[in-house]
Amino acid sequence: MLSKSEWQNAVVTSSEIIAEDIRRIELAPKFAIPVKPGEHLKIMVPLKSGQEKRSYSIVDAHHDGSTLALSVLKTRNSRGGSEFMHTLRPGDEISVSRPSQDFPLRVGAPEYVLVAGGIGITAIRGMASLLKKLGANYRIIFAARSPEAMAYKDELIAEHGTNLHLHFDSDGSTIDVEQLIDSLNHNVELYMCGPIRLMDAIRRAWNQRGLDPTNLRFETFGNSGWFSSEVFNIEVPELGIHTTVKKDESMLEALQRAGANMMFDCRKGECGLCQVRILNVDGHVDHRDVFLSDRQKESDTKACACVSRVVSSPVSSSPSSPTSTISVALS
Known part of the structure; x- marks a missing residue:
């Protein structure tokens, strides 16, 4: 439970659609927030039932923490969080928490594989930038429904070049999970964020291959399942x-x-x-x-x-x- 002192106001400085149903929101917190890759913010969201907290990965931030960005997918059957975030416009003020870290990147591994599905790229992008800066051996596997639904596609291509591998449901070039896991060295570290179907498939293939379970790291978002939501x-x-x-x-x-x-x-x-x-x-x-x-x-x-x-x-x-x-x- 966060105390009142761990919350502060932040002003929306930019809000724009960057991919299908995905809005990038840039914030300027009252007090600068230094950010590390993999961290997320809690946002206080006004709902009919009252104020509730929702968590969003920090995509990128200014080096001094004076501004930071989130990207939010407007989901079907939203419980209110993504709908509210998509209404935000420059000048709006919201309440944000200190960054929390549940998905830390361990520096120093001999090889990294970063897997993102859809909006899961928000938790992965900062890690990829840091690994490039460090000169690490890494590759990014990024899947989405279509090129139009892929956030930061052009920026990632420009930044990571041949280290980036794109897959789209629309053209049948989906990730072959078994082939991916079979291609890995035993000392690789894999970080993933995406739909539960993708992450379950990777976890099963990882375990079947007998790879070190401590080298498999993941971040989840709780609205994806194997089936569409029903009453x-x-x-x-x-x-x-x-x-x-x-x-x-x-x-x-x-x-x-x-x-x-x-x-x-x-x-x-x-x-x-x-x-x-x-x-x-x-x-x-x-x-x-x-x-x-x-x-x-x-x-x-x-x-x-x-x-x-x-x-x-x-x-x-x-x-x-x-x-x-x-x-x-x-x-």
């Missing part, structure tokens, strides 16, 4: 709770709205504090976290309430009407 019901028999989880809210938020006292922290599926015990599920659990192991996810005995969802089996053709129900215990 579903959630029950907590011990508390007599039965409520609906909307497409634009998480299980955690729905349970809080219904009066459950929940423990939580990251809201990104990383810390595991909000995990619930699954008693029964009529449908399929779309595990969107990186906290639980593959075996735990396959057993469907636990779920991280901040990101994971339930979809109908087979997936419903009418995702606005709840057809699935999950029954959970909070202890």
Whole structure:
């Protein structure tokens, strides 16, 4: 929990669309904020339910910390954060935290591979710039739906040249994960940020190859899953709770709205504090976290309430009407 002293106001100095549904927002904080690659800011976002915090990776910053930039993808079924960020214009003032570091770059490795999927480039770009400056052995694997949906494409090409490898869903040149992992040396460090499908595939291939798990680093964003979001019901028999989880809210938020006292922290599926015990599920659990192991996810005995969802089996053709129900215990 951040104290009041760890927050300050920042003025929006620039706001522009730089790729499909992606807005770059430059901020001038009241007090300079020195920034390291991989760090993120928490932004206080006004929602109908009140003020809430949302985290965004710092893409780049002035060397003295007087200005910094975020890039935000406007997501479908947004829970409010990306919609608010896309309304910001020069002169607007927002409340920001000190930078937090959950994705540090270890300097000195013999080889680096940086993998970004879509808006995940926001967590990777600063690392790539530092590695180039240090003269490190690195390459960037960057995938997006299309060239139009790829933020910073031209800047990355100009800066990194042949160290940059681009992949697009639109032309079928998607990342061959098995080929990528098979090509790696045993002492390589891999840093990745992107959709859960991509990161799950890389983690599985990495583990199957027997590579050092401490050399695989990742940053997540908690709104990507294997399936599109659907409305579903959630029950907590011990508390007599039965409520609906909307497409634009998480299980955690729905349970809080219904009066459950929940423990939580990251809201990104990383810390595991909000995990619930699954008693029964009529449908399929779309595990969107990186906290639980593959075996735990396959057993469907636990779920991280901040990101994971339930979809109908087979997936419903009418995702606005709840057809699935999950029954959970909070202890």
